[in-house]
Each structure stands twice: as C-alpha cells, then as structure tokens.
Amino acid sequence: MILMKDIIREGNPTLRATAKKVSFPLSQEDRDLGKKMMKYLEVSQDEKLAEKYHLRAGVGLAAPQIDVSKRVAAVLVPDNDGSIVFKDVLYNPRILRESVKRAALNEGEGCLSVDRNVAGLVIRTDRITLEYYDVNGERHEIKLENYPAIVVQHEIDHLNGTLFYDHIDKESPFKLPENTIIIE
Ligand SMILES: O=CN(O)C[C@@H](CC1CCCC1)C(=O)N1NCCC[C@H]1C(=O)Nc1ccccn1
Numbered sequence: 001m002i003l004m005k006d007i008i009r010e011g012n013p014t015l016r017a018t019a020k021k022v023s024f025p026l027s028q029e030d031r032d033l034g035k036k037m038m039k040y041l042e043v044s045q046d047e048k049l050a051e052k053y054h055l056r057a058g059v060g061l062a063a064p065q066i067d068v069s070k071r072v073a074a075v076l077v078p079d080n081d082g083s084i085v086f087k088d089v090l091y092n093p094r095i096l097r098e099s100v101k102r103a104a105l106n107e108g109e110g111c112l113s114v115d116r117n118v119a120g121l122v123i124r125t126d127r128i129t130l131e132y133y134d135v136n137g138e139r140h141e142i143k144l145e146n147y148p149a150i151v152v153q154h155e156i157d158h159l160n161g162t163l164f165y166d167h168i169d170k171e172s173p174f175k176l177p178e179n180t181i182i183i184e
C-alpha cells in the first residue's frame with residue numbers, strides 16, 4: 001500500500017522529468033501501478049483510514065509522485081455530497097482540446113509532493129477534451145470542465161515535470177486574468 005513515505009517531494013529530480021508513455025497490452029507491473037495509486041486515493045479519502053495510515057487526502061496521484069516516471073495517473077474526484085464525479089486510472093493521458101476560457105481554484109492549489117503552501121491563483125483551462133487509455137487498453141475521449149478538468153490538468157502536469165506553482169504569476173499571484181473564472 002502506498003504511504004506518505006512513498007511520495008517523493010520537491011528536490012527529487014523525478015518530479016521535474018518527462019514521464020515515459022506505457023505500451024499496451026499493459027504489463028502486470030503497469031496494471032498493479034494504476035491499481036495501487038487508485039487505492040491510495042480511496043484510502044486517503046476515507047477519514048478513518050486516512051488517519052490510521054497518516055495519509056493526506058488526495059483527489060489525484062501521478063506515477064512520478066511515487067518515483068515512477070511513467071505516464072500514468074489516478075483520479076478520484078468526489079463532489080461535495082460524496083458521490084463520485086470522475087474516477088479512473090489514466091494511461092497515456094493527453095489533452096486534445098482546450099477552451100479559451102480559463103479557470104482557477106479560489107483557494108489556489110497544493111500538491112502531495114510540495115510540503116509548503118504556495119499562495120496564488122493557478123491559471124488553467126476551464127474545459128478540456130481528454131484522451132486516455134484505461135487499464136484494458138480501451139481509448140476514451142471525454143470532455144471535462146471546472147474542478148475535474150483542473151484535477152486532470154494538475155496530474156498531466158506531473159507527467160511533464162510541471163508543478164502547480166509554475167502557473168502562478170510571480171509579480172501578482174492573485175491577479176485574475178481576462179476570461180478567467182474562479183472555481184469555489
Ligand atoms: O498530484 C496530485 N496531488 O498532488 C494531490 C492534489 C491534487 C489536487 C490539487 C489541486 C487540484 C488537484 C490533492 O489532492 N491535494 N493537494 C494537496 C493537499 C490537498 C489535496 C486535495 O485537494 N485533497 C482533497 C480535495 C477535495 C476532496 C478531498 N481531498
């Protein structure tokens with residue numbers, strides 16, 4: 001089971017590397033990788049279990065965060081009544097289209113691999129068309145918007161060695177650019 005000690009932090013070069021695509025059919029290792037990343041998210045979102053295993057709750061986890069430089073990310077996005085908005089393990093995810101409209105989370109972003117608060121608006125695309133392959137090698141092409149789209153962009157950034165604060169305007173971190181909405 002993945003624990004916080006398995007999550008690498010800023011300074012580890014893997015976080016700044018470009019991760020490699022996986023090939024299909026997936027090896028058992030790559031299947032297991034996706035499974036254990038999703039398990040982390042499930043356990044971390046269960047208050048009792050998160051406390052028991054000292055996990056920071058997460059809605060996404062990318063393979064580079066556990067020092068595996070492969071293009072694999074798990075996403076588990078709940079909505080505030082606890083139902084699931086989007087849940088899947090993304091293999092070779094790719095953004096096909098981006099809206100002109102931009103979006104940023106009201107309270108900024110954090111990262112399980114960044115042990116400090118970095119304040120500021122993380123400007124992202126509001127709506128994306130996402131292509132990815134699932135554990136069975138099935139191709140998916142889906143549209144996401146607002147919070148789920150933000151989460152997926154945060155994870156795909158990890159596959160490209162980008163961290164959330166790379167998107168924060170150093171001069172004026174809270175400036176809201178044109179055609180950018182705030183997501184509560
Ligand atoms: O790359 C992946 N990561 O670094 C885990 C991040 C991914 C999200 C950050 C912003 C968009 C994606 C993550 O999930 N967090 N960031 C650090 C601490 C909080 C935590 C979080 O937002 N938790 C949460 C939110 C709602 C419901 C339940 N839990």
Ligand code: NI
Pocket residue numbers: 110111112113154158
């Ligand atoms: Ni992160």
